[in-house]
Amino acid sequence: MKELITKNKWLGFIAIIVYALIAAGYATHTIVPFVQQYMPAVSEEIKSFLPVTFENGEIVEPQDTVISKEYDVGGDKVKVVMNTGVDEFDTLDLRNQGLYISRKYIYAVSERKTEIQSFEKLQMPNMVVNDEIVDLTAAEIEKNIGKYMFVTTFFAFLIFSAIAVLLYTLFMHWIIRIWFKVDFSQTLFVNSVAYVILSLLSLLTPFNIGIIIMFVALIAANVGINSAVKEENV
Secondary structure (H helix, E strand, C coil), X not given: CHHHHHHCCCHHHHHHHXXXXXXXXXXXXXXXXXXXXXXXHHHHHHHCCCCEEEECCEEEECCCCEEEEEXXXXXXXXXXXXXXXXXXXXXXXXXXCEEEECCXXXXXXXXXXXXXXXXXXXXXXXXXXXXXXXXXXXXXHHHHHHHXXXXXXXXXXXXXXXXXXXXXXXXXXXXXXXXXXXXXXXXXXXXXXXXXXXXXXXXXXXXXXXXXXXXXXXXXHHHXXXXXXXXXXX
């Protein structure tokens, strides 16, 4: 075991890459069918707000039109409102979560904050958004959603896991050094492998591992492995 740890520390990073691949594959397998199932319904709802004509960074057609709908999303009420009779909304009036579209701006309202973006800054081209464009976009999304989802989630899991392992190691290495005279790279290696095993357990089973449980489990893994290495040297 000592030789494995001291001579193959790069395997920790390989383990994180493998975990990111597995996690991305699992997420893609889970999410893509869901997106494909609801895409037709979402497309039809979008069409109910169309056609919309954009010119010079604002909506010019339809004029003075108000369309308001409310949806149940995961038990929460979400509103979608388009009002082309105003250039902008008063954010104090936007109390409900949802999407609000004026002639020049789009507002995304959540419980925590309101994000505002103008069509001009979004560089919205002069065009007519109609049913045909929605159908073409939906078909493109359904065709490539698996590929985009896998790549995006792979890098998300890879970056998050690498940062998490590094932070865990930075916080606990001084504790491990109290008991064992090991260098930082060895603690990093043990944490990488243990983190991947515990994360896969949490991902593929109902067992949920929180931050504190992970921290304690990683300390236990370091103590167990370093104790075994120490006994080999006796």
